[in-house]
Each structure stands twice: as C-alpha cells, then as structure tokens.
Amino acid sequence: MSEWINSTLGPLLQHLFQPIDQALAGVYMPWAKIVALSYFIGTMVWVFVGLKKEYVNLEAPSKHIWHDLRFWTVISMMPHVIVYLYL
Amino acid sequence: MQGAAGALAGIDVTIVIMYMIGVFVLGTFFGKYVKDAGDFFVASRALPFWAIGMSIVVSDIGAMDFVAVAGSAFTDGIAVANFDWIGSMPAMVFAAFVFVPYFWRSGVYTIPEWLGRRYNAGVQIIHAAMWGIFLLTMLSLMLWVTGDELMNTMLGWDPELVVWLMVFITGVYTFSGGLSAVVMVDVVQLIIMFIGGISLLVLSMWEVGGPVGLQEKITSTEPRVIISLQSEEEIQPATVEEALAKAGFNVTKVDRAPMRTDNANPNRFVARLETVEIDATKSEDIAATRTKAKELIESALSGVVTSEEEPEFQLRTYESHFKILLPHHTDKPYPWTGIVFGLGIVLAVAYMSGNQAIVQRTLGARSEWDAKGGMLFGGFLKSFIPLMVAVPGLCAVVLIPDLAEGDRAVPEMIGMLLPPGLKGLMFVALFAALMSSVDSTLSSASTIWTTDLFGRFYQIFSGKEMDEKFGLFMGRAFTLVFIILAGIMAPWIGQAEGLYVFIQTLLSMFQGPTLAILLLGIIWPRANRWGGLAGLSLGVVFTLTLNSIDGLFPSDDPFLFVAWWSFVFSMIVTVVVSLLTPPEPEEKIRGLVWGQVMHDGEIQRVLGEKASK
Numbered sequence: 001m002s003e004w005i006n007s008t009l010g011p012l013l014q015h016l017f018q019p020i021d022q023a024l025a026g027v028y029m030p031w032a033k034i035v036a037l038s039y040f041i042g043t044m045v046w047v048f049v050g051l052k053k054e055y056v057n058l059e060a061p062s063k064h065i066w067h068d069l070r071f072w073t074v075i076s077m078m079p080h081v082i083v084y085l086y087l
Numbered sequence: 088m089q090g091a092a093g094a095l096a097g098i099d100v101t102i103v104i105m106y107m108i109g110v111f112v113l114g115t116f117f118g119k120y121v122k123d124a125g126d127f128f129v130a131s132r133a134l135p136f137w138a139i140g141m142s143i144v145v146s147d148i149g150a151m152d153f154v155a156v157a158g159s160a161f162t163d164g165i166a167v168a169n170f171d172w173i174g175s176m177p178a179m180v181f182a183a184f185v186f187v188p189y190f191w192r193s194g195v196y197t198i199p200e201w202l203g204r205r206y207n208a209g210v211q212i213i214h215a216a217m218w219g220i221f222l223l224t225m226l227s228l229m230l231w232v233t234g235d236e237l238m239n240t241m242l243g244w245d246p247e248l249v250v251w252l253m254v255f256i257t258g259v260y261t262f263s264g265g266l267s268a269v270v271m272v273d274v275v276q277l278i279i280m281f282i283g284g285i286s287l288l289v290l291s292m293w294e295v296g297g298p299v300g301l302q303e304k305i306t307s308t309e310p311r312v313i314i315s316l317q318s319e320e321e322i323q324p325a326t327v328e329e330a331l332a333k334a335g336f337n338v339t340k341v342d343r344a345p346m347r348t349d350n351a352n353p354n355r356f357v358a359r360l361e362t363v364e365i366d367a368t369k370s371e372d373i374a375a376t377r378t379k380a381k382e383l384i385e386s387a388l389s390g391v392v393t394s395e396e397e398p399e400f401q402l403r404t405y406e407s408h409f410k411i412l413l414p415h416h417t418d419k420p421y422p423w424t425g426i427v428f429g430l431g432i433v434l435a436v437a438y439m440s441g442n443q444a445i446v447q448r449t450l451g452a453r454s455e456w457d458a459k460g461g462m463l464f465g466g467f468l469k470s471f472i473p474l475m476v477a478v479p480g481l482c483a484v485v486l487i488p489d490l491a492e493g494d495r496a497v498p499e500m501i502g503m504l505l506p507p508g509l510k511g512l513m514f515v516a517l518f519a520a521l522m523s524s525v526d527s528t529l530s531s532a533s534t535i536w537t538t539d540l541f542g543r544f545y546q547i548f549s550g551k552e553m554d555e556k557f558g559l560f561m562g563r564a565f566t567l568v569f570i571i572l573a574g575i576m577a578p579w580i581g582q583a584e585g586l587y588v589f590i591q592t593l594l595s596m597f598q599g600p601t602l603a604i605l606l607l608g609i610i611w612p613r614a615n616r617w618g619g620l621a622g623l624s625l626g627v628v629f630t631l632t633l634n635s636i637d638g639l640f641p642s643d644d645p646f647l648f649v650a651w652w653s654f655v656f657s658m659i660v661t662v663v664v665s666l667l668t669p670p671e672p673e674e675k676i677r678g679l680v681w682g683q684v685m686h687d688g689e690i691q692r693v694l695g696e697k698a699s700k
Contacts, residue, residue, distance in 0.1 A: 005635040013632075017639050017652075024415045024424050025641070032412045032423040036173060039431055043177045051184060058188075059454040069459055073180055076467040080172050087165065087411040 036084050040077050047073045095242060099511025106279070106515040107256060110272055110522065114260020117268035124558030127265030128196045128534045130451035134270055139448045139461025142273035144468045145280060146444050146527035150233045150520040153284070153476050157500075158493030160480030162401070164408035166421040167480075168473035172411075173426060178435035179466035183459040185681065186440040187449045189609055191458045193679060196450065197443055198605075199539040205608040205679050206619035208543060213623060215539030217597055218443055222532035226525065226573040227580040230254065233521045234577070241498045242514070250577045257526045258570035261533075262563055266451050269526045276519035277468070283516025284475025287497075290504045291482035301478075304485040308405045309339055309359045312384055313491050315399040316354040316391060326391055327356050334387035336380075337361035344491035357489045363404055377402060377418055405484065416641050429647030433654045437602035443531040529573075533565035541565075596634070599653030600626025607661050612680045618665030626657030 047056065048070050060067045095103070121127050159167040195201045199218070203211030230253055234246035260268045295301045312331070316322055324341040331338045339359040363380040381402055388398035407413060412423040439445055439462075452458035483496035486503070490496060501513055541561055542553050553561065604622045607614040630653040633639060640648040 002635040005632055006637060009632055010636045010639075013636055013639055021415075021641060027415065029412070029414060029423075032414075032427070036412060036423070036427055036431075039173065039177055039427060043180050047180060047184060056184065056459070057456065059456040061456070067456075069183075069456070069463060072460065072463045072467075076463055076470070077176055077180070079470055080176050083172060084411060087409060 033084065037081060040081050040084065044074055044077050095511060095514070096507035098508050099514065102508070102511035102515055103518065106518065107252070110275065111256050111260060113275060114256075114268045114272045114526075115263045117260075117265075117271060118263030120267060121263070121265050121559070123555035124196075124537075124553075124562060125555060126267070127559050127562045128451075128530075128538070129447070130265065130267035130270060132451055133453045134267070134448065134451045134457065134461070135453060136457040136460035136464055138270050138274050139452055139457065140464030140466075140468060141277040142270040142448050142523075142527070143445055143461065143465035144472070145273045145277040145520070145523040146448070147469070147524075148280070148472055148476075148520055149229055149524040150237055150517045151229070152472075153517060153520060154237060154494050154497050156473070156476040157480030157483070157497040158495075160477040161483050161490070161493040161496045162403060163419045163421065164405070165411055165473075165477060165481065166407075166413050166419065166426075168477045169411065169421060169426045169430060171469050171472045174430045174435040175439070175469045176466045177431060178439040179462045179469075181436055182439040182446075182449075183462035185609060186605065187446070187458050187462055188455055189679065189681065190446060191450055191452060191455055196447075196538045197535050198441055198446055199443075199535065201679075202604070202608070202619070203539070203543070205676065206604070207616040208547075210604070210616070210619050210623060211539055212543060214597070214601065215535050215543075219532060219535045219540055222444070222528050222535065223569060223573065224580060226528050226532065226569065227576040229521065229524055229528070230573055231577040231580060233517075237517060237521075241501065247578065250574055253522060253525060254570050254574035257522050257529065258567070261526045261529050261570070262566045265562070266447065266530055269530045270448060270451070272526065273523045276523045279512070279519045280516045280523075281471070281475070283513040283519075284472075286509050287479050287500065287505065287513060288475050290509075291479045291486075291500060294504065295482045295485045301481060301485065302409055305405050305408050305481060308484060308488055309361065310363045310402065310404040311488065312358040312360065313344065313401040313403065314356045314358060314388060315352050316356075316388065317352075317398070318354055322354045322391060324356055327358060327388070330387040330391050331358055331360075331384065334383045336363075336383075336387075342489065344489070355491060357491065363402065375416075377404065381418070408481065408484065420642060420644060422641060422647075425642065425645075425647030425651075429649075429651040433599050433602055433650045434647070437598040437605075437650075437654075441598070441601050441605060443535055444527045447527075447531055447534060529566060529570055532569055533562050536565045536569075537561045596627045596630035596653070597623075599630060599650045599655075600657040603654050603657035604661055607658065607665075608679070609681045611662075611665075612676055613665055613670055614661055615665045615668055615671045617668040618661040618663075621664040622657040622661030625660050626653050629653050629656045 051070075053068075053070065056069050057063075057067065060069070065071060120131070125131060156167055156170075190198065190201050193201055193204065195204070197215070199211045199215035202214055230250045231246065234244075234249035234253070238244040238249045239246045260272060264271075292298070292301065295304060314327060316327075324343060328338050328341040331341075337360060339361055341356055341358045343353070344355040344357050364376060381400075384400055384402065385398065388400060391398070407417075407419070412426065413419055413421055415422045415424045449458040449461055452461060479500055480493070480496050483490065483500055487496070487499055490499065501510060505513055537553075537558060542558070546552055600623045603626060604614070604619045607622070608619065630649055633645075633649045633652060639645065642648065
C-alpha cells in the first residue's frame, strides 16, 4: 500500500510541497521570531478588540478589573512574549 | 533492589504512604455527592475556575513528562518547551473564547456528542470510537510506563505492584466520586507536583550557578558523540578515537558510556570533540555542518566493525540549546515552521478543544465565566511547567554531560541532588502526575463510552435516551471495567510498542481533520453533515497518504507538518462538499453557530435557560 502511494501520489505531492519547503528554508530566522510573536500578540488583540467585552466576561462575579478575562489573557500571555522575544 | 535514584529513606517512604492514604480518603469523600449522571460526568456543573485550571494542567502533565521532557531538553535543548508555551497558551485562549462556551451552553457531556448534534451520528461515532480506544490504550500504557520505566528504574520497585496500587486508588475514587473527585484530587496533586518540581529546579539551578551560569556552561560544553557499535568482540575506546581522528575530528577523549542496565551494550562510547567543524564540514549553516559531520562520523565508524548492522550514533552539540525557535532545516525534531503552524495552530488547538480529558472539566463549570477563566488560568499555570521539567534537563548537561540516554537525566538528578524528605516529596510529585493523568483519562473514557457509544446504540435500538440514573450506573460500570482492564492489559500494551505507536499515529491522523470540522461547524453556518463527514474521512485518508510518502517534509518524524496540511486539506474538502450539498435546516443549527450566539439576543436567552437547567 505504502509503495503504491509512494509511486503514484509521491511525485505529484513532491511537486507541490518541495517549492514550499525551499521557500521556508530560505526564510531569515528573525522572521520566525516575528511570526511567533505575532501569534501571541494577535491573540491578545483579538480578545481585546475582536470580542465584545460582554461576551468575554459573561456571568463574571463582578465588574472589577480582576474579574475581566481580557486582562487575564494579557497577564497569561505576556511572559510568553518576553520569552520568545529574548530566547 | 535499588534504582538510579537510590533507595528511599524512612521519611521518604512515610511521605509516600501518607500521600496515598490522603488522596484515597479525599477522593472517596466526594462519592456521597454523586446522585445521577450529571453529578458523575460533569460534577453537577459546580466547579470553580481555579479547580478547573489546576485540574487541566495536572491532567495534561504525566509522570513520564518529567522524564521525557527533561530528556529531550538534555539532548535537544529548550525548544522542547514550545509544547507548553506556544503549543498551549494561544490554543487555550481560543478554546476559552471560541469552543468552550459552545460546548458549555449546549449542555453536552462530550465533544463527540456536540459533533453529533452539529453534524450527524456518523461523525459522532467515528470520533467517539477513535478517542474511546485511544484513551483506554493510554490508560494501560501510562500505568505500565510509570510502573516499569519510572518506579522500577528509579527505585527498583516491582512494576506490577505499582500498577495495581494505582489501579486500586484511582479506580476507587473515580468510581465513587466521578469528575468532582477527580478534579478536587487533581487540585491537591498539582500543588504537590509544583512543590516537588520547584524543589528539583531550585537545587539544580543552585548547583549550576543560576541562569547565567547555566547558559555559560552549556554553551562552552564540548560536543559529544554517543556511539553504539554492534560487535561480539569488545572494542577499545582507542579504536573509536583513532577512527574519528582519521576522519578529521579533534577528539578530546573517548570513554565507555556508563552501563546503567544489565543488558546495556558494552560497545557504547561517549566521544568528546573539540568542535564538530572540520575543513570538510565548515558552513554558514549550522544544520548543514551537522549533517556533513554526521556523514563523516558514520563513514568513520563503519570501518571500526564489520557487523551487518549499521553503527548507531547521536551527535550532541549545544550551540542551539538556548534557542526556542530552530531553523526550518534542522536535524533536531522541532523546526520553527512545524512548531508555529503544525503545533501552535493545529495540534495545540485540536488538543485543547477536542480532547475530552481537557474539555470535560470546563463542561463541569459553575458558570460560563468559570469555564473560560479555568482555561486561561490553566494556560497561565502551564507556562511554569517547562521550568520544572525542561530546565532540570538543561542543568543535567552541565552536571552529568556524559549521560548516554537523555531519559536518565531526571532519575540521576533526583538521586544526586535531593536529600531524604525532599526525595520522598519528589516521588509523591511523580505519583501525583501519574494518578492525575490516570483518573482524568479514566473519567473521560467512561464518559465517552457511556454517552457516545453505548448511549448512542441504546438510543438506536430502544428508541429512547438513557435516563440519569441508568447513565450513572453505566458510567460507574465502564469506570470499573476499564480500570481493571487497563491493569490487566498494562504489561502487554507496555511491551507491544507497535500497537501503541499504531494507535497514536491513528489518533494524530484525526487531529487536523477534527479541528477543521469543529472550527467550521462553529464559525460557518453553511457547513453541513456531508461536508463534515467528507472533511473528517477524506482528511484522515490524506493524512495517511502524507505519512506514507518518504521525503515530503524536512523532518524524519513529520507529524507537525502532516497535522498542518491535513487541517488545510480538510477545511477545503468540508467547504467544497458543504457548498455542493443542501444546507442544514436553521432549526438544527440554532444555538450551535458562533455568529448566532454572539449577535442573536433571542438565542442567547434560550441558551442561557437551557444551560441553567
């Protein structure tokens, strides 16, 4: 089965994936850091800007800032941003 | 008999026994609150955020993680921490705000049940069967691996005794108290795990001179080649040294690797090199230099023995031990592309949103805010896990650099650094990690088998749904059968490595496609049952195809890349097939699609009433 897949679909998929592989291999490493940081920062921005405050904090015990899950998100993610920035 | 961690002192044994009794009493105490299936499977929907968050973390971290993650950090560096950082936190935020509210509001017990409502029974049964079998196998495996590879290796304890002790304690309290017992015991276990883990971290860091000392010492550590040669004759270290020198390497020293087990190969060596760079290997690209160096080492070693079996070796360099993101072309197992796309975007989200053992805790939340908050708090706590499991592995590079097997790092460090009392506490932490994973897996397996497999077929054949009392009876029956079955199967599954690899591979094939249909099912009202079924089944076939073709991706074990591309493929298939077939009636998807819940006040009111029932 594996041999059959290798011989029939292998060449086709190689044509598809090899250019992508080569393009990614040439990516300058600081871009990797930027992509990873964007993932964290983008998630924080999405929670703060993309979601309604009422939806995020529905059924919250109080309206105090320490019950605001948007701030929880930022506090939980900031250490990660620092780690990926410096390591 | 004594293992790698040395013998336990009287105080250590007392701590372990007190812990076992305490956990047993605490767990069984919650049995008196269980009156029906809702109490058993989702803890009467009364769990606060802090208990959910703590339980998620401790369910996810098993005893073997302490050993395997530290081992991986020892050989490959800090990049292994990606699994608890970029591979957890963003995914837990998505789970908290996209997936969890929908599962929670719809009042389901399991994810397959939600899939059944959103798509059809076929999708539910395929997904449930896969997870049901996987969880059951995992149960046996985690019992055996911990009993045999951890407690037997470290302390010399009889693995079967450890397995049946765990079966008895976790089985009784999970049977009795269901999810509430599991979660409350998990809370205690997380605290113990953190105390044990932090003790090891602090003592390791003290020994290496703190973070700065650790980095300086690791980056100045000489590269090593761990060599295993197959020969009936005893080969001398000088022969290996000569072969490597002939290939152009500046060899500082070659020693026999310490023989840790009875059947260890005597022809195993640790060669220290001044550098891996020689004239033939110098390149701007570190990965290219390492690849070329490996080729040269391989050809040099081939000349040492005439055996048909190829020499095995592992080249260890430390220049990237403090790099969290590694190049796309690397001979280490975590290239950044796989980590960000395959792990961060697909596998982590699929795991945090589609793994019953994780999501079940949030379904037992006392409010939607607690469900979301529990996920976020869990993500925050999980950020500390690499400090306790990966950093001691890095410290081992400085303290015991000639270790041939990375997985021996933690047992050796425990034996070397922890005094009596703390050693007992560390073992309690390992037991806590094991028991919390076992109880969560057991609880989730019985929930899926009761609700999605037995319950679904019961409904098909009897024409009615199980009532709450019958659901509780079946849930407890499955719990009892599974934990005993897991104990019986443990030695067999533990030795049948191929079976475990097969099942894990099969599950990994489902991750990308499952995430695709979950995501589309929630955000896109037009996704229908045919799209979901095609996306899931063809996605799995595509994953199988990608796994079968050699050399498609830069890694030897390309599961990160396969997960990403199978996710993309399943998204496309689900969209195309859904558009080519009739849409679902609006009544069917009412309250199951994100846009409706976000913007439709009437639906929000109905869902609120439904969830509060």
